[in-house]
Amino acid sequence: MRAPAVHAGIDLGGTSIHAAAVQAGTILAEAGCKTATGREPEAVVEQIAGLVDELRQAVGDATPLEGVCVGAPGGVDPVAGIVHHAPNLGWSDFRLADALTARTKLPVVVENDVTLGAIGEHVYGAGRGTRHLVALFVGTGVGGALVVNGAPLRGFRGGAGEVGHLVAIPGGRVCGCGRSGCFEAYASRTAMEAMIRERMAEGRKSVVPKIMKKKGKSRMSSSVFEAALDRRDPLMTEVLAEAQSHLATLVANLVNTVDPEMVVFGGGLVARLGARFVDPIARQARPAFLIQEGAERIRIVPAELGDHSATIGAAVVAVQRLGG
Amino acid sequence: MRAPAVHAGIDLGGTSIHAAAVQAGTILAEAGCKTATGREPEAVVEQIAGLVDELRQAVGDATPLEGVCVGAPGGVDPVAGIVHHAPNLGWSDFRLADALTARTKLPVVVENDVTLGAIGEHVYGAGRGTRHLVALFVGTGVGGALVVNGAPLRGFRGGAGEVGHLVAIPGGRVCGCGRSGCFEAYASRTAMEAMIRERMAEGRKSVVPKIMKKKGKSRMSSSVFEAALDRRDPLMTEVLAEAQSHLATLVANLVNTVDPEMVVFGGGLVARLGARFVDPIARQARPAFLIQEGAERIRIVPAELGDHSATIGAAVVAVQRLGG
Numbered sequence: 105m106r107a108p109a110v111h112a113g114i115d116l117g118g119t120s121i122h123a124a125a126v127q128a129g130t131i132l133a134e135a136g137c138k139t140a141t142g143r144e145p146e147a148v149v150e151q152i153a154g155l156v157d158e159l160r161q162a163v164g165d166a167t168p169l170e171g172v173c174v175g176a177p178g179g180v181d182p183v184a185g186i187v188h189h190a191p192n193l194g195w196s197d198f199r200l201a202d203a204l205t206a207r208t209k210l211p212v213v214v215e216n217d218v219t220l221g222a223i224g225e226h227v228y229g230a231g232r233g234t235r236h237l238v239a240l241f242v243g244t245g246v247g248g249a250l251v252v253n254g255a256p257l258r259g260f261r262g263g264a265g266e267v268g269h270l271v272a273i274p275g276g277r278v279c280g281c282g283r284s285g286c287f288e289a290y291a292s293r294t295a296m297e298a299m300i301r302e303r304m305a306e307g308r309k310s311v312v313p314k315i316m317k318k319k320g321k322s323r324m325s326s327s328v329f330e331a332a333l334d335r336r337d338p339l340m341t342e343v344l345a346e347a348q349s350h351l352a353t354l355v356a357n358l359v360n361t362v363d364p365e366m367v368v369f370g371g372g373l374v375a376r377l378g379a380r381f382v383d384p385i386a387r388q389a390r391p392a393f394l395i396q397e398g399a400e401r402i403r404i405v406p407a408e409l410g411d412h413s414a415t416i417g418a419a420v421v422a423v424q425r426l427g428g
Numbered sequence: 429m430r431a432p433a434v435h436a437g438i439d440l441g442g443t444s445i446h447a448a449a450v451q452a453g454t455i456l457a458e459a460g461c462k463t464a465t466g467r468e469p470e471a472v473v474e475q476i477a478g479l480v481d482e483l484r485q486a487v488g489d490a491t492p493l494e495g496v497c498v499g500a501p502g503g504v505d506p507v508a509g510i511v512h513h514a515p516n517l518g519w520s521d522f523r524l525a526d527a528l529t530a531r532t533k534l535p536v537v538v539e540n541d542v543t544l545g546a547i548g549e550h551v552y553g554a555g556r557g558t559r560h561l562v563a564l565f566v567g568t569g570v571g572g573a574l575v576v577n578g579a580p581l582r583g584f585r586g587g588a589g590e591v592g593h594l595v596a597i598p599g600g601r602v603c604g605c606g607r608s609g610c611f612e613a614y615a616s617r618t619a620m621e622a623m624i625r626e627r628m629a630e631g632r633k634s635v636v637p638k639i640m641k642k643k644g645k646s647r648m649s650s651s652v653f654e655a656a657l658d659r660r661d662p663l664m665t666e667v668l669a670e671a672q673s674h675l676a677t678l679v680a681n682l683v684n685t686v687d688p689e690m691v692v693f694g695g696g697l698v699a700r701l702g703a704r705f706v707d708p709i710a711r712q713a714r715p716a717f718l719i720q721e722g723a724e725r726i727r728i729v730p731a732e733l734g735d736h737s738a739t740i741g742a743a744v745v746a747v748q749r750l751g752g
Contacts, residue, residue: 128660155668177748179719188721250686252576259687260726263719271677271716274597281718287612353595360590361685362574363583392595394605395503395587397512 109428110167112156112210113418114174115217118192118244123155124412125163127420129228129413134164145198153207156159171426172210173418174200174263175217179262179326183212183424191280201326206215213425217414218265219256222249224417228268229408236364237409240267240354241373245280246288250362268292270357272350291347293373297324299343309338335382345384347416352388355428359393359402370407433752434491436534437742439541442467442516442568447479448736449487450743453552455736469522494621495750496534497742499541501689502588506749509538510513515604520581534577537749541738542589543580545731546573549692553732560688561592563731564591564678566705567695569610574686592616594681609723611678615671615696621648621665634663643690649702657704669708676697676712683717683726694731702730 108128118139125133135158140147152174160169178190186200187193201212222231222239231237236252246268249255257264269286271344276285277295289295304310312324315331317422332340355367362373374381386404393399407413422428432452439686441448442463449457454628464471474531476498484493502514509525525536546555561575570592581587581588592612593605600609601619613619628634634675636648639655652686658665681689691713698705717723731737746752 129698179721186430252581256436257576257686260689260721261687261719263717264685265684266687266718268682269716269718270681271592272598274677353598357594359574359587359679359687361588361682362581363585363587363590365584367460392593392607393587394590394593396583397503398585 107167109375109423110163111158111168111419111422111426111428112169112172113170113220113415113422114152114155115401115414115418116148116152116174116176116193117217118177118207119150120308121148121155121173122411123152123159124415125159125169127154127167129419130415131416132167133159135159135162137344139193142154142217143193143195144193145200145203147208148193149200149203151205156208156210169210171422172204172212173220173422173425174204174214175220175414175418176200176213176214176215180214180216182213182215185212187214211426213422215418215421216249219249219258220421221247221370221413221419222251222265222368223256223405223420224409224413224415225370226251227420228416229413230368230405231366234365238267238355238358238362238364238367240351240367240369241371241413242292242351242369242373243295243304245356246290246351246399247371248358250364252362267354267358270354272353287350290350291354293326293329293371295330296347299346300324300339302342303339308339310313311335311337312340326373329373331377333377348381348384349388351385353392355385355389355404358390359389363395364402365404367406368369368405368407370409372411374406374411382406431491433494433747434487435743435750435752436483436493437544437746438476438479438496438740439544439738439742440472440476440498440500440517441541442501443541445472445475445479446735446739447476447483447657448739448743449493450740451491453740453743455740456491457483459483459486459712463499463517467598469527472517473524473527473531473748474527480532480534488521493534494557494752495746496528496532496536497544497749498536498538499544499738499742500524500538501541504538504540506537506539507532509536511538511657535750537746539742540573540618542571542573543582543739544745545571545737546575546589546692546741547580547692547744548733549694550575550738551744553737554692554727554729555690558689560592560686562679562682562686562688562691564675564693565695565737566616566675566697567694568618569616570675570678572682574688575688585748591678591682594678596677598652603745611674614674615678616652616655616722617648617695618651618672620653620658620667623670623681624663626646627663627667630688632663635659635661636664653697654700657701672705672708673712677716679709679713679728683713688726690727690729692729692731694733694737696735698730699734705732
């Protein structure tokens, strides 16, 4: 029996690109970079190809990379390898798989990044062995993916799992999607940052600007959130609690819809805050499950693979589609 | 090849019981009665057995009933034939299948009534040939059921599809489930009746009481709703429009979660109002689908089997579990 194949899993984001050489769920090597300013498809393909080269050299000739799976932030055609619509990259209908194969001489498959995160957690992370799973990723947006009967649910048009756009408050805050009152407009990292800025503009005090300056950050990164919480900043604590309260309603909505065994939270902020992020959500969500019998058996937990959910999930999909 | 088996499908509600002898999706005979006052399990079993006898006589000896499937309004154990929890009947942990088999000498299976309604519409009604389907039944409550990859989704604890208890308005109207702001608290027939009564108590005028008196009804039945709408009663029109607006949000929430090919609306009120009930919901829901590509291919329609969704679905389940 030969050793399991090694694939490159790529987590392509609007801000940064993470790459990992993965063998049977284990990361052999990592590489990464900031996404090219402008995010032109050709420049980004060049960046990904460079990361794949780095991984190749890191794992050596004894275990060659057999293929690549890229997780893109948006709608994809997984069969044709096309990124249809990725607002955070400004891409539409880009034939990513063809372009990257031309450059790397490797077979390339493409999938939605959140779907890959859910698959990573389902196969190798917190959700191992679950039959029905909901994954929620909190970051620039609130992304979601569902695993039903052991397989990712895509839906009729590939539109399943867009649960950040369920309605939290009818006619509420304007969301990045252009609609009003979506959960994403209250509970994404971006939304929390906006709410903190708005309340400071109204005269509220916060240590956040000082922390950002000290860390040399222009945005409220996960590390800024954590530092402000560690210093018990009232405004940060309040905004996080509001986001958690909305996420509790979202969790209850999803439990009352699909009744999963597990709701797993991922993304950079969750990787950093862990139980401090998830436990208050779980506490508030549970009383809102319509069926209380057996409710304690539904686990609400942080992702186990941290920042690697999507790259490891990408390698799982590479094995499924390319063999290995 | 022998003819397809004939089964008795029973739709057991808190108000009435409908029964039908069904062969391959076709109703051969019907029977029904008001649910016994008090709803004691033994009395209700006697009633169902009586209806089964009526059906037997109606279909004759040439096509004997081969089994019974009862749809109960609540949580069931379909394998053991137990009704665990049926608030509208006041039942808990009643071994319905055993009791009814003892009385009818027929094999009996039990299922949730809303699940049966969805199965009926999926196999023989509006949803024929769909892979992913959401069914919503508007009545005493707002019940839901999901078909995913061609099969009903039960979830981890049998709790999937309880979408009437997604949150419409955080902290809003008190729901029958004891929580606040559920869609059911705004959009069930019961909720609409309550809102009309509240607004009349505040001094609003309506033709509804006059219509109820004329029809000899103590509750606002579907026929009362229809008569008031036909007479363009402003209060009835307003309350229905509010319910439809909430149901549009619920539909969008479900499309953004599971991306079905079809959302089918059933229940007595929908059977009566048809497109007048469903079309305004569809119009308001569509702009709130996150993914607009292909959105026009998602059908939002009234049930085709009318009041028979659940009895026909019951016969489908009888065939699946008992053979035929």
